[in-house]
Amino acid sequence: MVVITMATNQLLTESSILRMKNFNRELKFSRDWYPCKWLPMTLLNGRVNTQLQVGTLPCRKGALVVSPRISLPSTTLDLLEAFDDEYGGVIIDPGCLPSSSNAFVRLLRDSLSNWKLNRKRGIWLKILSEQSDLVPIAIKEGFNYHHAEPGYVMLTYWIPDEPSMLPDSPSHQIGVGGFVINEHKEVLVVKERQCPFHCSGIWKLPTGYINKSEEIFSGVVREVQEETGIETTFLEMIAFRHAHNMAFEKSDLFFVCMLKALSSDITIDEKEIEAAKWMPLDEFVGQEFYQDDHMLKKAIDICVATYENRYSGFIADQLISKLDGNLSYLYYNGLNKV
Amino acid sequence: MVVITMATNQLLTESSILRMKNFNRELKFSRDWYPCKWLPMTLLNGRVNTQLQVGTLPCRKGALVVSPRISLPSTTLDLLEAFDDEYGGVIIDPGCLPSSSNAFVRLLRDSLSNWKLNRKRGIWLKILSEQSDLVPIAIKEGFNYHHAEPGYVMLTYWIPDEPSMLPDSPSHQIGVGGFVINEHKEVLVVKERQCPFHCSGIWKLPTGYINKSEEIFSGVVREVQEETGIETTFLEMIAFRHAHNMAFEKSDLFFVCMLKALSSDITIDEKEIEAAKWMPLDEFVGQEFYQDDHMLKKAIDICVATYENRYSGFIADQLISKLDGNLSYLYYNGLNKV
Known part of the structure; x- marks a missing residue:
């Protein structure tokens, strides 16, 4: 088991979890623990048993590629900070977007070239309300709106030369x-x-x-x-x-x-x-x-x-399900004995 | 009955229907007819029986306020083109937004002042992908994201000094x-x-x-x-x-x-x-x-x-419902005789 300890003055955010998931291993974490200050995590392959000081996980300009031995980053390209999803795609970290439009357009273009070379599929870009200057830039680079809620808009970019397999927005x-x-x-x-x-x-x-x-x-x-x-x-x-x-x-x-x-x-x-x-x-x-x-x-x-x-x-x-570890409700005809 | 005839070279768009609905009368139209070139419409109060040439309903800079006698517009303020909804709110016409950022910010500010004076409630602003330069302007003027889909983002602004009663985005x-x-x-x-x-x-x-x-x-x-x-x-x-x-x-x-x-x-x-x-x-x-x-x-x-x-x-x-005039499906226990 790997226990990741966070600085006690640091709230665990979605983006820091995403950064942790980028350690090239499958980290399991429970929604119940999040947000929290101390986050126990389990490596699913069960082969590692150590302690890892994550610290503040600051935003860096460059792809965070942590070596399998969890030592120093082994590569730092000048790209947007982003993390692989489970479907061959990439999730850009909204907490690490540059505030300058010029820096954003340069990083976005270089990152897209890199992801195309690496045969990535769907790219997810969440832009917070306070970053709205970046929206027209992303649209002009080929991103499209996916969904939005008060506080943010989510944009997507589909790389493969085939119809998009990204899920629709809530319907x-x-x-x-x-x-x-x-x-x-x-x-x-x-x-x-x-x-x-x-x-x-x-x-x-x-x-x-x-x-x-x-x-x-x-x-x-x-x-x-x-x-x-x-x-x-x-x-x-x-x-x-x-x-x-x-x-x-x-x-x-x-x-x-x-x-x-x-x-x-x-x-x-x-x-x-x-x-x-x-x-x-x-x-x-x-x-x-x-x-x-x-x-x-x-x-x-x-x-x-x-x-x-x-x-x-x-x-x-x-009822509880192993699939997501959560309790949820099943609606069915209670009159029949099942 | 009022029959509204459209120029035969003109496709009926959502925005032209909204403009027609602004005639300060309740116009009923069927979704089946839309988009079409000829649109029969019925005035629900049943008191009017005439023909109305709508023509091309061009975008105009100014509030389109048609007099009850359906003659010339009676007011032309320098505002965004917009239409009242059924809940005391206003829907801005995305087909008539200015392309210049400077013109948009001026019109948006003047329109918001006007709507506040007139005690309007929720303001709806749909911005198409090709108008994305306007998104950061609207956000800076106090709009917030509501929902989005490929092709557009919808923003809202809640005027009253009470919690927003606007519906949530699809969940x-x-x-x-x-x-x-x-x-x-x-x-x-x-x-x-x-x-x-x-x-x-x-x-x-x-x-x-x-x-x-x-x-x-x-x-x-x-x-x-x-x-x-x-x-x-x-x-x-x-x-x-x-x-x-x-x-x-x-x-x-x-x-x-x-x-x-x-x-x-x-x-x-x-x-x-x-x-x-x-x-x-x-x-x-x-x-x-x-x-x-x-x-x-x-x-x-x-x-x-x-x-x-x-x-x-x-x-x-x-089953058909009078409420929206549409056929839809009701799911129920078919074994019980109801």
Whole structure:
């Protein structure tokens, strides 16, 4: 085992991990440890048992090529600092990009020539907001946008003379809607403030988008609570719709969930919701708008069938996988004995 | 009804539709007609019945404010051309951005002052790859990245003195895996070429990501066909896993589908697949790797239970919705009578 010790005043960043991964060995590290100040690591081949002082891993102008004996760098070409990925590609370190445009264009051109010579495949270049002067330079050198988020834009360059095999950018938003029915056979419904013309005036289920890294079953409970103040627990995911060409021409998966009410007093979120109430099931189902809409009618029929124990959807079951070492949720029909 | 006729030599672009939507009336148009040369449109209030010659809708420096009588523009401020969205925000027309950086910075500052005065909320600025010189200017004026795709980057600016209510960028990739079993009780399995260390040597189900705007049930049939040459039809989606912190720190929904084989001769895609074969079910299930992995073992147990008619998942049913006027698929338990 190799234990890599970091200076105690140094936060472990993504780029320093990438630099460590460049030691030409497969280093395994757990996401749980990151960011942290002390990072135990295991060499997967299991043949080395030593201590390695990484120190501050400063940015250097030049390719960091560490010899197999983890001594001094054996090569220092005047290139952008970058690391190989698992697919024959290269990830440029955003923490080590030069601030001068002239230096960047020279290093980028030399690096691209070097990667082409070495038959590299996809090149990944993450540019932070504060480095935005570099974006037009990279675009002019042949990079293309891949995806972006507040704080950065990711660009890619595909070297081989064949169609790009780089993965697409994320394609879907995940929406959730909660069907909550109380002991008086009343459904929890809302009127949204900013409903487009075709649904204005309609009493509908509370809905929303899940947050980053949020589970479907907890996202729907949160949305119902935020919009109406009603506390619930998740019972089942009973159906979902897959729609395309939504916002930004992307797609949308919308999960309808059966929830159990734990409270009854409604407090609306006045920013998003105009009104909320408990509506008798028959009145809710009978709204003309739903009767005319095949998709919504079917979804509501499924909600009612679930309520009447004539239907079973999917439960959420937390399981661990060796593949990524993480716990995640598997949704499946819990009624069947598997 | 208002019929808007376009010059026959003019392709209808997204920006010209946006400009038309700015007539301060709600215009309805079908995606099917776009792009086209003649575009019938209906005014939703139903009070107007006339013909409107739109002509070429050229880019103009100035806010295009068309009077309610659809005569000449009633205001021409020296601002970026932009259109109101349904949420109190503004969408800047990427087709009408100036090419000069100096002109852009002046127009952007004046426009932002104007929108602030007019209490606008979210500002959307799409910058095409060929306009990348404008990206650092917009960032320095306070815009932030929202999302990007090959060809463009989208930036946003939130005006109100409260947390942003703009939607997040797409958050999920959609993966699919196909469980195909033949009449000899053999499962279709593959060995992937670029499998990370922890799954190398494992015989697994054919998997992949769905394409842009592709359905889950057709994406899984395509992936199986591409990787193994085996033709199939979709029977059921039987379970899905929701995992986080995957590529680019985004999330991932992976749908396991039961497929019916329509052919038996395997032809592998040598770029992605090292080997593929029909493997006896008992041998497949008995692989040590699966027995040790709670998530994979559960998924495979569900596949076997589906094969043995002890389990039912979700079918895909195409339905139309009035909400967006589109056909899309609802996935639900088809075994229950709803």
